[in-house]
Amino acid sequence: MSRIPRDKSWDSTRALLSEGYAFIPERCRRYQSDLFETRLMLTKAVCMSGPEAAREFYEPGRFTRRQALPKTALWLLQDQGSVQTLDGEAHDHRKQMFMSLMSPRAIRQLADLMARHWQARIPKWGGMSEVVLHSEVQEILCRAVCEWAGVPLTEDEASRRTQEFAAMVDGAGKVGPRNWRGMALRRRSERWARSIIEGIRSGTVKIPEKAPAHVIALHRNQDGAHLDVKVAAVELINVLRPTVAVARFIVLGALAMHEHPTFASRLRTGDDEDIELFIQEIRRFYPFFPLVAGRVLQDFDWKGYRFEKGAWVLLDIYGTNRDPRTWNEPERFDPDRFRSWDGSAFNFIPQGGGDHYAGHRCAGEWITIELMKQALRLLAREMRYDVPEQDLRIDLAYMPALPESAFRIANVRAAS
Ligand code: HEM
Numbered sequence: 001m002s003r004i005p006r007d008k009s010w011d012s013t014r015a016l017l018s019e020g021y022a023f024i025p026e027r028c029r030r031y032q033s034d035l036f037e038t039r040l041m042l043t044k045a046v047c048m049s050g051p052e053a054a055r056e057f058y059e060p061g062r063f064t065r066r067q068a069l070p071k072t073a074l075w076l077l078q079d080q081g082s083v084q085t086l087d088g089e090a091h092d093h094r095k096q097m098f099m100s101l102m103s104p105r106a107i108r109q110l111a112d113l114m115a116r117h118w119q120a121r122i123p124k125w126g127g128m129s130e131v132v133l134h135s136e137v138q139e140i141l142c143r144a145v146c147e148w149a150g151v152p153l154t155e156d157e158a159s160r161r162t163q164e165f166a167a168m169v170d171g172a173g174k175v176g177p178r179n180w181r182g183m184a185l186r187r188r189s190e191r192w193a194r195s196i197i198e199g200i201r202s203g204t205v206k207i208p209e210k211a212p213a214h215v216i217a218l219h220r221n222q223d224g225a226h227l228d229v230k231v232a233a234v235e236l237i238n239v240l241r242p243t244v245a246v247a248r249f250i251v252l253g254a255l256a257m258h259e260h261p262t263f264a265s266r267l268r269t270g271d272d273e274d275i276e277l278f279i280q281e282i283r284r285f286y287p288f289f290p291l292v293a294g295r296v297l298q299d300f301d302w303k304g305y306r307f308e309k310g311a312w313v314l315l316d317i318y319g320t321n322r323d324p325r326t327w328n329e330p331e332r333f334d335p336d337r338f339r340s341w342d343g344s345a346f347n348f349i350p351q352g353g354g355d356h357y358a359g360h361r362c363a364g365e366w367i368t369i370e371l372m373k374q375a376l377r378l379l380a381r382e383m384r385y386d387v388p389e390q391d392l393r394i395d396l397a398y399m400p401a402l403p404e405s406a407f408r409i410a411n412v413r414a415a416s
Pocket residue numbers: 065083084085095098238239240242243245246247249288289291292350351352353359360361362363364365367368
């Protein structure tokens with residue numbers, strides 16, 4: 001077996017935290033290799049990048065997500081017993097439940113709900129001297145997804161739940177206080193979600209049978225039993241929390257409109273294809289999930305390297321989306337590049353790669369795309385606003401990323 005490049009330092013955890021998104025792609029470039037070995041949190045890890053690496057990583061049955069993330073991140077993003085921690089038939093059975101919520105009609109309903117909540121806020125924004133777009137959109141999405149899922153939400157609860165979901169996303173890539181805050185708020189969310197699952201099962205919470213919270217509460221495992229209440233609550237949160245996180249992509253979309261006025265004007269006057277190209281480029285260009293992690297289930301060889309059962313492997317999302325072998329001038333923001341994209345499930349992986357049903361690729365990818373389209377339509381066609389002087393830089397060490405100012409807008413009015 002040939003050797004692969006090995007990172008020089010004894011342990012690279014500090015480098016990963018300080019370099020953030022650039023950690024894997026920088027080293028792959030430096031070593032001129034699609035993979036290298038390193039140590040993170042005192043454990044040997046193989047990092048890999050690029051479309052071929054993604055193809056290997058998403059080969060069905062090759063990797064498990066169990067014990068692949070530090071507990072602190074896992075707990076904020078997925079938690080024990082969730083679909084992501086399952087493999088084989090158990091995974092496919094649970095994933096089918098998630099995907100059954102993703103019909104085009106259901107997704108349209110969610111996007112319409114978001115638009116309704118958004119439009120209702122425009123007059124209020126008009127009376128504010130400045131609006132922090134990220135926090136406003138998080139709350140809009142929280143209200144919309146709870147209504148869509150059939151989860152009752154009082155007026156008081158809306159901002160509390162928004163804060164909880166936001167803190168989980170914000171704390172996932174951190175160590176220390178931000179992570180602890182996310183964990184504390186997660187506990188509160190879980191208690192709330194468990195009470196909803198119990199209420200649906202006992203009949204005290206009455207919601208339509210097709211509503212996602214109902215589907216999750218009454219879903220049966222392969223053995224015919226309902227999910228454990230705790231697991232059902234985790235899966236309900238796994239629909240609500242990441243939908244609120246779509247606010248990050250929407251804010252990055254607003255930033256892209258601000259920084260690329262020529263493309264932005266096409267959104268105002270063009271057709272839906274222009275919006276689609278634009279949002280794909282946002283998902284490719286801007287940082288969100290830096291990587292996905294897995295543990296090898298069965299030995300295999302790739303590029304002359306033996307991946308042994310149990311080995312810890314990190315696949316680079318950010319760098320794969322900017323790999324120059326697929327993307328011409330990857331550092332340039334250019335929605336038109338998607339006109340000639342080949343549609344591969346491995347060279348553009350902002351929400352994972354491979355198959356949505358048979359693998360771990362994000363269950364909410366279609367929701368994300370539809371919500372982004374709707375939000376950009378609203379920003380471009382239904383409102384006008386100014387973007388005051390502010391710090392719009394994105395720190396690549398801060399995961400998940402956001403412009404420093406969280407994108408402030410002023411002088412908001414409805415488009416005439
Ligand atoms: C905000 C933008 C989002 C990003 C960047 C994102 C990204 C990801 C990534 C990278 C994975 C892991 C893929 C892997 O392990 O190979 C994932 C999995 C998952 N995502 Fe998302 N996601 C987003 C939104 C959503 C939404 C809106 C939902 C639900 C409505 C959702 C639900 C899930 C679930 C349930 C999984 C686990 C799938 C499985 O293990 O089979 N995500 N997502």
